[in-house]
Amino acid sequence: MKKGFSLIELIVSIAIVAIITTMGVLSFSNQSQRQSLANEVNLLEQKLNEQKINALSGKMNNHQSSEMYGLKIEPSGKAYTLFFDNNADCNFNTGDEIDQVINLTEGVEFQNFLNKIICFRWDQQGHNTCLAGGDCEQSGGYTFHLKSKKSEEIRYLVVDLESGLVTSGN
Numbered sequence: 001m002k003k004g005f006s007l008i009e010l011i012v013s014i015a016i017v018a019i020i021t022t023m024g025v026l027s028f029s030n031q032s033q034r035q036s037l038a039n040e041v042n043l044l045e046q047k048l049n050e051q052k053i054n055a056l057s058g059k060m061n062n063h064q065s066s067e068m069y070g071l072k073i074e075p076s077g078k079a080y081t082l083f084f085d086n087n088a089d090c091n092f093n094t095g096d097e098i099d100q101v102i103n104l105t106e107g108v109e110f111q112n113f114l115n116k117i118i119c120f121r122w123d124q125q126g127h128n129t130c131l132a133g134g135d136c137e138q139s140g141g142y143t144f145h146l147k148s149k150k151s152e153e154i155r156y157l158v159v160d161l162e163s164g165l166v167t168s169g170n
Contacts, residue, residue: 030150030151033107033148033150034148034151034153036105036107036108036148037108037146037147037148037151037153038155040104040105040146041155041156041157041168043102044080044146045157045166045168047071047082047100047102048071048118048159048166049166050082051069051070051082051119051120052120052164052166054069054120055067055068055069055120055122056120056122058122067085067086067088067121068084068088068090068120068130069083069084069085069099069119069121070083070084070092070096070117070118070119070120071083072115072117073110073114073115073116073117074114074115075114075115076109076114077110077111077114078103078104078109078110079101079102079104080101080102080104080110081099081101081102082098082099082100082101082102083096083097083098084096084097084099085121088121090117090118090119090130092117104146107149107150108146108147108149109147110144110145110146110147111145111146111154112143112145113142113145118142130161140160140161140162141158141159141160142158142159142161143156143157143158143159144157144158155168155169156169157169
């Protein structure tokens, strides 16, 4: 009886280890993409709520209070801009001030609402959520869809247009 391994046994063992390693790497990659998507949804929810709080508190920008605070999805679907809507028309115009531009993580992008704007305002009549070019007295909600290109997973955020409440889901 010989001691040791035959060439076939060695090749089979290496193949099994390679298959298990490949499965582990793919699983880690998908989990990483899912986590990136979840992080982007959480950050978008946070930024929408910050814009709403800015409107409620009358946050000052350049020594003036803006009536509206907006979020514009860039046409590429890979970034969004937070801005002070100084003329309160729920459009991103000359004279409006950029607060922050946020680029999404590589491989995550918006699936809808491209090149669109949502704004929050607080006035003597109460709070309103507006869509660009739309009436600020709307009811219902608007849903943002974010997608991971690798895992094909989609997550969403819903903004209630009456209350401004932001909720997330799968």
